[in-house]
Amino acid sequence: MSEPQFALVDVNNFYVSCERVFNPRLESVPVVVLSNNDGCAVARSNEVKSLGVKMGTPWFKMKALAKAHGVVALSSNYALYGDMSARVVAILRGFTPAIEVYSIDESFLRIESVVKHYGDAVRLGQTVRARIAQWTGLPVCVGIGATKTIAKLANHLAKKRPEYDGVCDFHSLTAIEQEQCLRTIDVGEVWGVGARTVRQLEALQIQTVWDFYRAKPKAIREQFGVVLTRTWMELHGESCLSLEEISADKKQIIASRSFGKPVESIDDLRQSVATYVATAAEKLRAQQSLAAALHVFVMTNRFKDSEPQYDAGLTVPLAYPSDDTRTLTAAALAGLERLYRKGYRYKKSGVMLLDLSAKRLAQADLFEDTQIKAKSARLMRVMDQINQTWGRCSLRSGASGFEQPWAMRAAHRSPRYTTRWDELPVVR
DNA sequence: TCTGGGGTCCTAGGACCC
DNA sequence: TCTGGGGTCCTAGGACCC
Numbered sequence: 371m372s373e374p375q376f377a378l379v380d381v382n383n384f385y386v387s388c389e390r391v392f393n394p395r396l397e398s399v400p401v402v403v404l405s406n407n408d409g410c411a412v413a414r415s416n417e418v419k420s421l422g423v424k425m426g427t428p429w430f431k432m433k434a435l436a437k438a439h440g441v442v443a444l445s446s447n448y449a450l451y452g453d454m455s456a457r458v459v460a461i462l463r464g465f466t467p468a469i470e471v472y473s474i475d476e477s478f479l480r481i482e483s484v485v486k487h488y489g490d491a492v493r494l495g496q497t498v499r500a501r502i503a504q505w506t507g508l509p510v511c512v513g514i515g516a517t518k519t520i521a522k523l524a525n526h527l528a529k530k531r532p533e534y535d536g537v538c539d540f541h542s543l544t545a546i547e548q549e550q551c552l553r554t555i556d557v558g559e560v561w562g563v564g565a566r567t568v569r570q571l572e573a574l575q576i577q578t579v580w581d582f583y584r585a586k587p588k589a590i591r592e593q594f595g596v597v598l599t600r601t602w603m604e605l606h607g608e609s610c611l612s613l614e615e616i617s618a619d620k621k622q623i624i625a626s627r628s629f630g631k632p633v634e635s636i637d638d639l640r641q642s643v644a645t646y647v648a649t650a651a652e653k654l655r656a657q658q659s660l661a662a663a664l665h666v667f668v669m670t671n672r673f674k675d676s677e678p679q680y681d682a683g684l685t686v687p688l689a690y691p692s693d694d695t696r697t698l699t700a701a702a703l704a705g706l707e708r709l710y711r712k713g714y715r716y717k718k719s720g721v722m723l724l725d726l727s728a729k730r731l732a733q734a735d736l737f738e739d740t741q742i743k744a745k746s747a748r749l750m751r752v753m754d755q756i757n758q759t760w761g762r763c764s765l766r767s768g769a770s771g772f773e774q775p776w777a778m779r780a781a782h783r784s785p786r787y788t789t790r791w792d793e794l795p796v797v798r
Numbered sequence: 799t800c801t802g803g804g805g806t807c808c809t810a811g812g813a814c815c816c
Numbered sequence: 817t818c819t820g821g822g823g824t825c826c827t828a829g830g831a832c833c834c
Contacts, residue, residue: 405802412802430800473834564832597808597832624804673801806833815824
C-alpha cells in the first residue's frame with residue numbers, strides 16, 4: 371500500500387470570490403463581506419487584507435478606513451455561498467471519491483492513487499485549479515503533503531508565495547527549502563495551534579514552525595497534552611488524522627442570532643426563540659435525529675459596559691425525544707418564561723438541541739399515542755417540503771411572528787443568483 | 799447606533815459502583 | 817486502631833477550527 375498523500379483545496383477569500391464571480395466590477399476593488407447583522411468582516415479581498423484589516427474587525431470600526439479607500443461592504447449571502455460550495459465539491463469528486471468536505475470552502479482529498487494519471491502531484495493540483503476556475507470562476511489554492519497538517523501548511527505556502535503558482539507539494543521541495551519555509555512561518559499558522567498555545571510556546575522560545583518541529587515530543591506531551599503532540603507527529607509526516615469521508619451526524623444543533631436592535635419585551639424574545647427552534651428542528655429532521663433535551667439562552671450586549679448585563683440559559687428535558695417543531699417550540703418557550711427578566715436590553719437569543727439520537731433507533735414508549743406520532747411525522751414532512759420548495763420559513767408557526775422587528779440587519783445583500791429564479795443574473 | 803455563528807474534542811474532578 | 821483500588825459516567829470549562 372502506498373503512503374497517504376493528502377491535498378487540501380481551499381478557495382481564496384471564498385465569500386468575496388463568490389461575489390466577484392457574479393459582479394465582475396468588484397474585481398480588483400477592495401471588498402469585505404460582513405457577518406450576520408452586518409457586524410464584522412468575515413471575508414476580505416487581498417486589497418482589504420493589505421490595508422491591515424483583520425478577520426473579525428467590526429464594521430463600524432473600519433468605516434472611516436473603508437470610506438477613504440473605497441472599500442465595498444456586502445452582507446453575507448449564504449444561499450449563494452452554499453450553492454457555489456456544492457459546485458466546487460462536485461468538481462472535486464470528479465478527481466477522486468476520497469474526499470472530506472472540511473468546511474464551506476475547504477476539502478481534503480486523498481490523492482495517492484490518482485496522482486499517476488497526471489504525472490505528479492503538482493500537475494494534479496494545477497489541473498484542479500484550472501478546472502475549478504473554468505467551471506465556477508473561483509480561484510483556489512492546493513496544498514499537498516503526507517498528512518493533513520502538512521497539506522494545510524503547504525496550502526498556506528501556495529497562497530503566500532507567488533512562485534508556487536497556487537499549488538505547493540511540500541515533499542517536492544528539497545530538505546533545505548523545507549527548512550527555510552518552516553523557519554519563516556509563525557508557529558501559530560500550524561493547524562491546531564491557536565492563540566493560547568502560541569503564547570505558551572513563545573515562553574519556551576518556540577516561535578516558528580521550525581522551532582516547533584525541532585522541539586522534543588516528550589516535553590510537548592507533558593506540557594500540552596495529546597492534541598498538540600498529535601500535531602507535532604503530523605508535522606513529522608506521521609499521519610494521525612484520517613480522511614473523514616462520511617460526515618457524522620451532529621451531536622448538537624445550535625441556532626442563534628444577534629438582534630438587529632435591542633429587544634426588551636418577552637413577546638419579541640418569544641418570536642425569535644420560536645424562529646430559531648424552527649431552523650434547528652429542520653436541521654434535526656434532515657439528519658433524521660431526535661432531541662431529548664433543549665437549551666434556550668438569552669443575553670444582553672456584553673460590549674455595553676454602561677448597561678446592566680444578563681446572560682442566562684436553561685436546559686429543558688423533553689418527556690419523549692422529539693423532532694416536532696411544535697413540541698420543541700413549546701419546551702423552548704416554557705424555558706424562556708423562566709429565564710426572562712424585565713428591564714434588560716437583550717441582544718441575542720438562541721436554542722441548542724441536545725442529546726440527539728438516531729430516529730430509527732428510537733425506543734418506543736408504551737404510553738405514547740402512535741397515531742399522534744404518525745400525524746406529527748406527516749405534518750413535519752409536508753412543512754419541510756414546502757419550505758424547501760418555497761424558501762426557508764415560507765410556512766412557519768405563528769409563534770415566530772410576522773413583523774419580526776428584532777430581525778438581523780443585512781443591508782447590502784447581493785441577489786441569490788444561483789438559487790432563485792427571480793434573482794438570476796441578467797446579461798444585457 | 800454599530801462588535802457573527804456553529805461546531806468538536808480533551809481534560810480534570812466529582813459522584814458513584816463493586 | 818485499623819478505612820482499598822479500580823473503573824465508568826457525567827459535567828464544566830478550555831482550546832481549537834472555519
